[in-house]
Amino acid sequence: MATSKRDYYEILGVERTATAEEIKKSYRKLAVKYHPDKNPGDKQAEEQFKELGEAYEALSDPQTRAAYDQHGHAAFDPRRRGFGHGGGFHDPFDIFREVFAGGGGSGGGSIFEDLFGGGQQRDPSGGQRGADLRYDMEISFMEAARGTEKEIAVTKLDQCEVCQGSGAEKGSSIKACATCGGRGQVLMSRGIFSIAQTCPRCQGAGKVVEKPCKNCRGAGRTERQTKIKIKIPAGVDTGSRLRSSGNGEAGVRGGSPGDLYVIIHVKPHEIFVREGDDLICDVPLSFVQATLGADIEVPSLEGKLQIKVPPGTQSGTIFRLKGKGMKNVQGYGYGDLHVRAAVEVPTKLNGAQKQKLQEFAALCDESVNPISKSFFDKAKNLFR
Secondary structure (H helix, E strand, O other): OOOOOOOHHHHHOOOOOOOHHHHHHHHHHHHHHHOOOOOOOOHHHHHHHHHHHHHHHHHOOHHHHHHHHHHHHHHHOOOOOOOOOOOOOOOOOHHHHHHHOOOOOOOOOOHHHHHOOOOOOEOOOOOEOOOOEEEEEEEOHHHHHHOEEEEEEEEEEEEOOOOOOOOEOOOOOEEEOOOOOOOOEEEEEEOOEEEEEEOOOOOOOOEEEOOEOOOOOOOOEEEEEEEEEEEEOOOOOOOOEEEEOOOOOOOEOOOOOOOEEEEEEEOOOOOEEEEOOEEEEEEEEEHHHHHHOEEEEEEEOOEEEEEEEOOOOOOOOEEEEOOOOOEOOOOOOEOOEEEEEEEEOOOOOOHHHHHHHHHHHHHOOHHHOHHHHHHHHHHHHHOO
């Protein structure tokens, strides 16, 4: 007794009125979810992945979709004349090559190279590029401002020192895989459909080692810690990404190594606040300095600088020191340093100090505090 098959539209999670683009989009999303590389050893996910390929094969072509809409699964029964596919099989990766390789369909990368391989790519010789690695590095604010060099330790898969990455014992031969005939893929039949899958014996290499290397067990790579020097340019900020070419994981079967990406995290500074390449620094002023004016020292990345504070300076007044900010990481000069005045109100006054302030207040009229006068004049107009 034949087992009942699920509706193709249900498998792809779309309505029967879905457009071709909606079908493609849904297939792409679900294929990523159920791909065997994302679900190793999960037989149910593997079956769903095959089921997706079968459903998309039927609904991606206008003619076969029309036949399915009219006759259901019976449209692909080989006993019915006039229906069915014209032979061949649907490669689930074709749609991703079409979408992510600029629509060319060949010679481009696949979305799976990014999602499942960490950027791994195969070359014509059968080699596979090593995975890219990420390293998060925390540095001080001043290290970011001046630039620095750091040495980091990264544990990664490096080329086996014994077999030099070949995976074979010295003197052992490497021959074509008998299971896939050297193609690296095998066809799995499902009814009238066939799906290409990675060869389980050679893992897609198309070749097998007669005597695997004992040191790496035929993998061609071993895990070890490597020390790498990273040069950090002046002006980096949190989120800056530095690429160390070739310092990712070693390639497989002679493939090129991946890259190491260092993500920068800058610790906050206790005085400076960064906005782009500009720096902001709040400098306290005493009541007397703000009132009478003064020459004061302010901090900068280069050391102490002097600025002139004019009489009557209000809290929040900003003094701009051009070119005294952070260096632009792309080499486009320097930002500015913005010194913001913060007038400090006296606290914990003794009796003599209070008396002097009261005497001062008695001598003041409206002309001494023009801002207050203007504010209260406006307030009076508001409540008339």
